[in-house]
Amino acid sequence: MAEQEQTRWNYLMDMDGVLVHEEHPIPGAEDFLAELREREIPFLVLTNNSIYTPRDLRARLARSGFDVPESAIWTSALATAKFLDSQRPNGSAYVIGEAGLTTALHSIGYVLTDREPDYVVLGETRTYSFEAITRAIRLVESGARFIATNPDSTGPSREGLLPATGAVAALIERATGHKPYYVGKPNPLMMRSALRALGAHSESTLMIGDRMDTDVRSGLEAGLQTILVLSGISTKETAERYPYRPTKIVNSVADLIGQSTNPFAES
Structure with a gap:
């Protein structure tokens, strides 16, 4: 613990369940x-959500009372774009998704097309089209490589659960027999790309999240210390069901106020 106490920590943190809950600020999060x-x-x-650009998310967080610059926001869409740029620069993709994903791909010089693309890239959208899914199936069947921004099977809405990227990816996989490569959490690739964006090293970075299966797992697999907050989806009881543990469990990030330079100190 003495080593941890001398470390100057960098922070990666999930958004939903850590800072906000359905766009309502979690008490103490802005103070943190x-x-x-x-x-x-x-x-x-x-965030694993690929719908919004960092500029969009900055505005959404501002409406909830948070002052977070665009440069401090990292999405699965940005991570996907970085991955594709490293694999096949200046390539082409057929995209099912919204502005967060298409903007990220345009920024790396990708051409978006439905004619012999290098990749089919599946992201989040509120309006999944049967026609677009059918086109994606045919392109994957014809040889396009299949990428998905994240494996989340459902997402929240005011009316209840919505099908998300993972659920639609499962449909395409079942139809084609081709599994997608998921870039977002829990793939540690998302964490490593975030570390590069932050200019930080895994040994001096921690991940704060509300989910054991994505946040804690991806942090653990990327070599980070992890903090599970109970202000989102997880409880102490559900956390105990997993074969791995976070470094620390707190009720919310409000419990870390005053401890940000030494979050693993005994309280």
Whole structure:
């Protein structure tokens, strides 16, 4: 623990369940971010949601009372674009998704097309089209490589659950027999790309999240210390069902106020 106490920590943190819950701010979260800014502690807000650009998410967070710059927001769409740029620069893709994904792919010089694309890239959208899914199936069957931004099978809405990227990817996989490569959490690739964006090393970075199966797992597999908050989907009881454990469990990030430079100190 002495080593941890001397470390200058960098923070990666999930958005939903950590900072906000259905766009309502979690009590104490803005005070925690204010402390990070005041102490000049580097941080990135991560999300598996590929719908929005960092500019969109900055505006959404601002409406909830958070001051988070675009440069401090990292999405599965950005991670997917970085991955594709490293694999096949200046390639082409057939995309099912919204502005967050298409903007990220355009920014790396990708051509978006439905004619012999290098990749079919599946992301989040509120309006999955049967026609678009059918086109994706035919392109994958014809040889396009299949990429999905994240494996989340459902997403929240005010009316209840919505089918998300993972559910639609399963449909395409069942129809074609081809599995997608998922870039977002829990793939540690998402964490490593975030570390590069932050200019940080895994040994001095921690991941805060509300899900054991994505946040804690991806942090663990990327070599980070992890903090599970109980302000989202997980409880102490559900956390105990997993074969791995977070470094620390707290009720919410409000419990870390005053401890941001030494989050693993005995309280």
